[in-house]
Amino acid sequence: MTLTPHNEADAAYVIRNAAAGGTTLAIVGGNTRSGFGNAFACHDTLSSSGLTGIVDYEPAEMVMTAKAGTPVAEIEAALSANRQMMAFEPMDHRGIMGTTGEPTIGGVFAANASGPRRFVAGAARDSLLGIRFVNGKGEIVRAGGRVMKNVTGLDLVKLLAGSQGTLGFLIEVTFRVLPVPQTVETIVISGLDDAVATQAMAVAMAMPVEVSGAAHLPQTVRGRFLSGRLPDGEATVLRLEGLEASVSVRAEKLTAAMAVFGEVSRFGAEDSRHLWQQIRDVAPYAGTPQKPLWRVSVAPSAGHQLVAALRLEAGIDAFFDWQGGLVWMRMEADPEAELLRRYIKALGGGHATLLRAPEQARAVTPAFQPQADAVAALSARVKQKLDPAGIFNPGKMAGA
Amino acid sequence: MEAIKFLEPRASVVARRSAIIADLVDLLPRECVVHEARELVPFETDAFVSYRRLPLAVVLPTTTEQVAAVMKYCNRYGIPVVARGAGTSLSGGAIPQEDAVVVGLSKMTRILEVDPANRTATVQAGVTNLSISDAVSPEGFFYAPDPSSQLACTIGGNIGMNSGGAHCLKYGVTTNNLLGVRMVLVDGTVIDLGGKHLDSAGYDLLGLVCGSEGQLGLVTEATVRLIAKPEGARPVLFGFDSSDAAGACVADIIGSGIIPVAIEFMDKPAIEICEAFAHAGYPLDVAALLIVEVEGSEAEMEAMLKEIVAIAGRHGVRTVRESQSATEAALIWKGRKSAFGATGRIADYICMDGTVPLGKLSYVLEKTSEIVERYGLRVANVFHAGDGNMHPLILFNANDPEDAARAEEAGNEILKLCVEAGGCLTGEHGVGIEKRDLMRHQYSDVDLNQQMAVRAAFDSEWLLNPSKVFPLEGRPAA
Ligand SMILES: Cc1cc2nc3c(=O)[nH]c(=O)nc-3n(C[C@H](O)[C@H](O)[C@H](O)COP(=O)(O)OP(=O)(O)OC[C@H]3O[C@@H](n4cnc5c(N)ncnc54)[C@H](O)[C@@H]3O)c2cc1C
Numbered sequence: 001m002t003l004t005p006h007n008e009a010d011a012a013y014v015i016r017n018a019a020a021g022g023t024t025l026a027i028v029g030g031n032t033r034s035g036f037g038n039a040f041a042c043h044d045t046l047s048s049s050g051l052t053g054i055v056d057y058e059p060a061e062m063v064m065t066a067k068a069g070t071p072v073a074e075i076e077a078a079l080s081a082n083r084q085m086m087a088f089e090p091m092d093h094r095g096i097m098g099t100t101g102e103p104t105i106g107g108v109f110a111a112n113a114s115g116p117r118r119f120v121a122g123a124a125r126d127s128l129l130g131i132r133f134v135n136g137k138g139e140i141v142r143a144g145g146r147v148m149k150n151v152t153g154l155d156l157v158k159l160l161a162g163s164q165g166t167l168g169f170l171i172e173v174t175f176r177v178l179p180v181p182q183t184v185e186t187i188v189i190s191g192l193d194d195a196v197a198t199q200a201m202a203v204a205m206a207m208p209v210e211v212s213g214a215a216h217l218p219q220t221v222r223g224r225f226l227s228g229r230l231p232d233g234e235a236t237v238l239r240l241e242g243l244e245a246s247v248s249v250r251a252e253k254l255t256a257a258m259a260v261f262g263e264v265s266r267f268g269a270e271d272s273r274h275l276w277q278q279i280r281d282v283a284p285y286a287g288t289p290q291k292p293l294w295r296v297s298v299a300p301s302a303g304h305q306l307v308a309a310l311r312l313e314a315g316i317d318a319f320f321d322w323q324g325g326l327v328w329m330r331m332e333a334d335p336e337a338e339l340l341r342r343y344i345k346a347l348g349g350g351h352a353t354l355l356r357a358p359e360q361a362r363a364v365t366p367a368f369q370p371q372a373d374a375v376a377a378l379s380a381r382v383k384q385k386l387d388p389a390g391i392f393n394p395g396k397m398a399g400a
Numbered sequence: 401m402e403a404i405k406f407l408e409p410r411a412s413v414v415a416r417r418s419a420i421i422a423d424l425v426d427l428l429p430r431e432c433v434v435h436e437a438r439e440l441v442p443f444e445t446d447a448f449v450s451y452r453r454l455p456l457a458v459v460l461p462t463t464t465e466q467v468a469a470v471m472k473y474c475n476r477y478g479i480p481v482v483a484r485g486a487g488t489s490l491s492g493g494a495i496p497q498e499d500a501v502v503v504g505l506s507k508m509t510r511i512l513e514v515d516p517a518n519r520t521a522t523v524q525a526g527v528t529n530l531s532i533s534d535a536v537s538p539e540g541f542f543y544a545p546d547p548s549s550q551l552a553c554t555i556g557g558n559i560g561m562n563s564g565g566a567h568c569l570k571y572g573v574t575t576n577n578l579l580g581v582r583m584v585l586v587d588g589t590v591i592d593l594g595g596k597h598l599d600s601a602g603y604d605l606l607g608l609v610c611g612s613e614g615q616l617g618l619v620t621e622a623t624v625r626l627i628a629k630p631e632g633a634r635p636v637l638f639g640f641d642s643s644d645a646a647g648a649c650v651a652d653i654i655g656s657g658i659i660p661v662a663i664e665f666m667d668k669p670a671i672e673i674c675e676a677f678a679h680a681g682y683p684l685d686v687a688a689l690l691i692v693e694v695e696g697s698e699a700e701m702e703a704m705l706k707e708i709v710a711i712a713g714r715h716g717v718r719t720v721r722e723s724q725s726a727t728e729a730a731l732i733w734k735g736r737k738s739a740f741g742a743t744g745r746i747a748d749y750i751c752m753d754g755t756v757p758l759g760k761l762s763y764v765l766e767k768t769s770e771i772v773e774r775y776g777l778r779v780a781n782v783f784h785a786g787d788g789n790m791h792p793l794i795l796f797n798a799n800d801p802e803d804a805a806r807a808e809e810a811g812n813e814i815l816k817l818c819v820e821a822g823g824c825l826t827g828e829h830g831v832g833i834e835k836r837d838l839m840r841h842q843y844s845d846v847d848l849n850q851q852m853a854v855r856a857a858f859d860s861e862w863l864l865n866p867s868k869v870f871p872l873e874g875r876p877a878a
Contacts, residue, residue, distance in 0.1 A: 060651045061758045083657070112599065123599055125607060126576050141850045142843070147755040148787040149573060149827035151562045151611045152835070152842055153869060154851040158575070158607025162600065179657035202517045206540055208631045208696070243658065245703035246696055253697075299596035301517045325518075325597060349592075351601035369601035374591045379603045381857035386850070397602060 001043075006050040008132070008140055008171050014046065015169060016138025019389045027165035027393055029069060029104030033093045033111050035356055037164055037367045037396035048106050051171055054078055056146075062177050063129065063146050068106025068170040075105050079177055087178045088124050089115025089276075095286030096293055097356060106170040112162030115280035116213040116239070119322035125161035127176045133160060133168035136387030146174045159382070166393045167386040181241035185251050186213075186272040190263045191233035194218060194304035198324040200261040202300065204238050205323055207257060209250040213239030213276055216304075216320040221284040226275055231265050239276060279321060285330045292335040292357035293328070298350030300325035309343050310336070325350075337365045344369070366398050404492075404833050406453060406867045409499035413479050414456065420479065421457050424501070427469050432507070434458040443484065443502050447549075448492035448834055450750075450804065455482065455496035460504045464582060464590055464620040467503060471618065472588030474501055475863065481586075482865050483614035485526065485557030488549045490751055491832025493561060493613050497867055503618055505556045511535045512621065518596050519626040520579060525556030525619045529563075532624065541626035544571035547828070548740065556619045562611030564828035566662040569786035570695075571627060573828065575610040580623035583609065583616075586859045596623060608854070613830050614865040616858040630695035633661065635732045636705055638712045639686030639719030643667060646688035647761040649715040650785045653692065654758065656711060658704050662693040663786035664736050667765065670743075670780040670793075671735075677742030680735035683719040690785065691736055739782040740793075747778075747795035748804075752811050754818030755789045755827035764821050768792050768814050775810040777803075789827035790818065816841050831869045839871055852876055 003025070005011035018025050026042035028034055029049070048069035056065040059082040066075055072090060079085055090108045094100065107113075109131070114123040130144035143156035160167055189200055197216040204211050217225060217235045225235070238254060240247050255264050267275065285293055298306060303324040310316050315332030329340075335357050344350045351369035354362070371379065376398065383390075413420070421435045434440060435457045445452035456479070461467045474481050480500040487494045496502045508524035511532070515521070516539045521532055529550040532543040546565035547553055553563070559581065564573040571577065580594030593606040600606060609616050640646040650663055666674065666682075666689045675682040682689060690712075694704040709720060723729040735742075743749050756764045765781060772779040772794060783791040792814055796807035815825050815835060819842050825835045839848060852870055862875070 058757070058759060060655050062654065063757070112604075114599075119598060122572060122576050125604060126572065135850060139846045139850070142847050143850075145822070145824050145842075147757060147823050147827070149564055149568070149755045149784075149789045150824040151828055151830050152824045152826050153831060153839065153848070154615075154854055155562070155575070155607055155611050156851060156854065158604045158610075159854065161607070162604050167603070178659075179655065182657055199517075202519075205519060206516060206628050208540075208628045210696075243700070243703055243707075246700035249697055249699045297597045297599055299515075299518045299520075301515075302596075322598065349595045350597035351599075353601070371602050372591065374585070374589045375593065375602070375605070378585070378591070378605065378857065382603055382605070382608075382854060385853040385857045 002045040002047055004047045004050040011051070011169060011171055012134050012138045012140050015134050015136065018044070018391050019136055019138055022389060024391050024394050027169055029107030030071065030102045032099045032101050032103045033097065033107055033113070034099065035097050036111060038398070039362050040393060040395040042394070046169060048104055048170070055172065059084060063174060064177055065146065065172060065174040066105050067172055068104060070105045071102040072105055072108060073102060080180070083180045084177045085180045086127060086175065087117060087121040088127050089117045089280050090124060091115045091280045096282050098289035105173055109161050109173050110163065110165050110170055116215060116276055116321050119325065120212055125158050128157050128161050128173060129176055130174035131157055131160055131170055132172040133170045135168050136389055136391055141168070148176060164393065164397055166397050167383060168392070183244050183247050184239060184241045184269050184272040185247050186267040186275060187238045187240070187251060187254050187258060188230060188265045188267060189236040189258045189261050190231045190265070192236050192262050193234065194307060196261060197234065197236040198301060198304045200236055200258060201323045203257065204254060207254065209240065209254050210242070211238050212241045213237070214323040215279050216324065218319055220317050221319045224284040225278050226271055231263065237275065239272060282328050284319065285328060289356060290358055292331040292361060293355045294340065294352050295355055296327040296329055296344065296350065296352045298325055298327065298344060299348055302347040302350065303327045305347055306343050310340060313339060335361050335365050341369060368397055370398055404451060404837065405872060406497050407872060409497060410478065413499040417456055420477070423473060424457060424459055424470065427473060428459055428461060428466055432460045432462065432466065434460065443496060443504070446487040446489040446492060446494040448490055448495065448832065451492055451495055451833060453495055453497050455500050455502045456498065458502040458504055460507045462507045464584065467584045467618055467620050468588045468590050470501065470503060471584050471586060475587045478861065478863065480863050480866050483556070483560065483618050485554030485560065486528070486552045488553045488557065489561065489832055490829040491826065491834040493830050493832035493868060495833065505554060505620070508620060514539060515596065516541070520596050520623050521626055522621060522623045523555055524621055526554050529553050529555060529558055536626050540629055542629050543624055544577055544627050545574050548737070555622050555624070559610050559619050559622060560612070560614050561828065561830040564789065566664060566784060569663060569784065570659050570661045575607060577625045578606065578610055578622065579625055581606060581609060581619045582621035584618045584620060586617065586863055594623065613832065613869055615855055615869060616864065631697045632701060633693055633695045634701045634705065634723055635691050635693040635729055636708065636723065637721040637732050638690045638692070638717045639683040640688045641686065641716065641718055643688045643765045644762040645715045646690050649690065649712050650761065651758050652711050652715065653708055654786060656707065658707060660692050660786065661695050662691070664691040665781065665783055665785035666736065667781040669778065670739060670782040673742050673746060673780055674735035674739050677745060678735040678738045680731050682735050686718055691732055736782065743780060743793050743795070748798035749793040749795050750807055750811055752790065752792045752794065752814050753826045753829040754815050754823055755787070756818050756821045756823035758788050760821040761785065761788060764790065764817060767817050771813045771817070772810050775806045777807060777810055788823065812838060833868055836869055837871055845874070
């Protein structure tokens with residue numbers, strides 16, 4: 001059965017009842033990220049789709065409050081009418097997850113879904129200022145607020161962001177937005193192997209030019225971007241955004257510095273917007289739902305080493321965002337979870353999340369990187385404090 | 401007005417004082433344990449000096465293992481523990497209590513690693529904020545959050561309070577720049593959260609720990625994000641006839657798409673106090689002053705400043721002072737940076753820290769003056785306007801207990817005003833003891849109970865900095 005409360009009080013009532021009766025609830029927004037996490041089964045589905053609408057939006061204050069079930073498209077339309085945006089570039093998972101439907105703003109924050117700008121501008125969790133949610137006891141809890149600086153009490157906002165619907169049912173979110181940059185440009189360096197590309201990106205990030213996107217697209221994926229119009233060879237791409245006057249100056253500087261690494265070309269605003277959206281949404285790996293897909297977060301200098309090591313032992317394809325620290329990795333056959341996670345550990349730590357895999361593989365692979373025992377125990381205690389009866393998405397995250 | 405209460409000391413702990421000290425001396429190198437009454441005095445308060453308590457003992461460990469050993473011991477005997485960095489907290493966050501062992505991290509001052517390729521630095525918790533930037537400066541980087549106390553305050557304390565600073569408008573506060581910590585839990589277990597990578601494999605415990613005021617564990621090491629130093633920075637100073645006009649100008653600058661690194665606001669009393677002290681050449685015929693700083697190359701700064709000056713023009717700016725040289729730039733900042741010191745020379749003051757939505761700035765400023773006048777006191781406002789983080793300085797005479805009580809009460813009223821205007825009690829200084837008893841103005845019982853329940857997942861017996869943050873009444877039984 002799908003429960004679709006239309007106001008907070010109903011949501012709280014439904015959850016109180018579920019807790020009392022030990023009914024487990026699968027929490028969904030637009031269901032576009034529903035394949036996340038470990039496979040789990042629930043008695044009922046609890047949908048945020050009845051809780052919609054922008055509650056408050058003050059463009060001058062750059063803060064928006066919306067009900068959790070509000071479609072992202074509606075939010076983005078309201079923002080772009082005022083030339084504003086969510087700085088963390090929420091990615092759209094429909095392509096790679098093979099899902100349909102409309103992503104919701106609650107789902108964005110519950111999944112902490114961020115895009116290429118994340119490594120400089122922060123993740124969804126960094127833009128989230130305040131929330132209202134129903135905990136597992138059916139109580140309506142408010143955390144944070146609507147101001148940018150707030151250290152009043154424990155930061156439950158961060159805790160709920162990225163908790164994948166296992167700690168509470170988000171009903172309202174308040175988040176910070178930013179002006180859309182006047183212009184954007186992309187510098188492409190061609191023909192670098194993964195290791196040299198990582199070096200080049202590190203050099204760019206050490207320059208005072210405020211690069212806001214740094215990705216490396218190896219040969220196997222290069223052709224899948226901008227309808228194949230990126231120049232031949234591997235493409236290392238760097239994004240600059242801001243006022244026209246300053247972007248052009250910075251682009252000159254960056255071009256000069258990158259010329260020592262390889263052939264440099266430049267792409268203007270329209271191509272850039274398109275390109276970074278494709279990177280954000282992992283365009284090369286969309287539409288192949290049967291092949292396992294990993295999202296790996298490691299230190300930027302470790303990404304290419306990880307890929308190099310794995311290539312010797314498994315059939316993989318990969319590309320890099322976040323200066324090399326975010327690796328999108330598609331496996332030819334088996335997810336190779338143990339191998340992958342062993343290498344991540346050996347290379348200094350990080351985590352790999354299995355976003356999709358055939359059902360059989362999913363059933364035996366922990367979707368989120370298993371954590372150290374003490375951290376896992378702590379997380380389980382935290383879960384217990386928010387959802388004592390364990391009714392929200394049980395088993396979706398390890399120990400939760 | 402009643403003085404702020406601390407928890408009653410646990411009699412059983414106080415009674416065992418000598419035994420506890422003997423045990424601590426066994427546990428740690430001799431020079432790491434402080435217990436003579438005279439030596440304990442420097443630890444009895446922090447920068448919230450109106451309250452003080454002598455601790456049971458102070459330990460100054462040099463390694464994570466020593467911190468873990470102390471924590472394990474204290475946990476076993478039910479001894480409260482108060483973490484302390486440099487003790488610059490303005491909210492009483494680091495003030496100890498009679499039954500507590502203070503764990504001071506001030507000897508853990510090693511920079512463990514600077515990693516330019518990954519733009520990270522890993523440091524021990526007692527490293528001062530400024531020395532991180534100093535250490536990474538040769539590589540062309542800096543650590544962005546810059547509390548005015550950065551010469552003294554520690555990264556551990558910054559994490560404890562989720563501290564901010566003038567430059568946080570562009571780069572965010574501590575939590576946005578923190579990648580990982582090593583911390584000791586209440587039972588002595590050592591855990592690592594985060595690292596050089598981004599985001600968490602599970603719950604964002606790092607985000608929860610940041611700003612938890614020493615209540616979830618003791619941070620012994622931190623990994624922070626570094627940012628490339630800008631080519632240059634340049635401030636411009638604007639004088640306005642009204643706070644209204646200045647406030648509206650702030651909102652317009654922010655909305656324009658330019659992100660200045662800082663927008664600082666001073667009202668007339670603050671201008672007068674700072675000018676008398678620093679002789680920065682501030683205009684004395686204006687009601688409000690803004691200092692807006694931009695960063696970048698010469699060409700970029702010029703373009704941004706041109707636009708910012710044009711915006712100010714639309715708000716009837718009366719004085720515009722651009723800086724043509726480093727000396728002039730330094731002079732513009734000199735007055736602002738000396739604000740607290742200059743105020744301290746003419747009176748005692750308490751510094752409030754409420755945050756309000758940008759659109760409410762001038763309303764709250766006006767109401768603040770009314771409140772303070774009603775108590776027969778004076779107020780000067782100097783604060784981070786770009787993010788609505790107000791710092792009214794309420795001037796009073798500390799030798800007059802009634803005056804001090806009035807100041808505290810006026811402060812409380814101002815904070816309630818901030819909450820009513822849609823803001824919060826504290827933007828960067830933390831709750832500590834100072835705002836603890838106001839928490840119910842911002843949160844419902846359900847909200848606070850949820851926070852306390854999560855706190856209990858880390859420290860079910862309330863051993864860690866227990867007198868702080870949460871009102872003493874209505875706490876769940878351990
Ligand atoms: C003149 C002056 C100017 C200031 N300006 C600013 C400013 O611009 N912005 C701002 O945000 N603050 C400012 N502050 C406040 C203060 O400096 C900050 O809160 C600072 O982060 C405290 O650091 P500390 O090392 O002194 O910590 P302490 O005061 O010793 O401790 C602060 C809190 O953190 C906890 N703590 C300390 N170390 C650890 C640790 N290792 N692990 C866990 N918990 C720990 C303590 O228990 C306490 O609750 C200012 C203070 C002064 C006196």
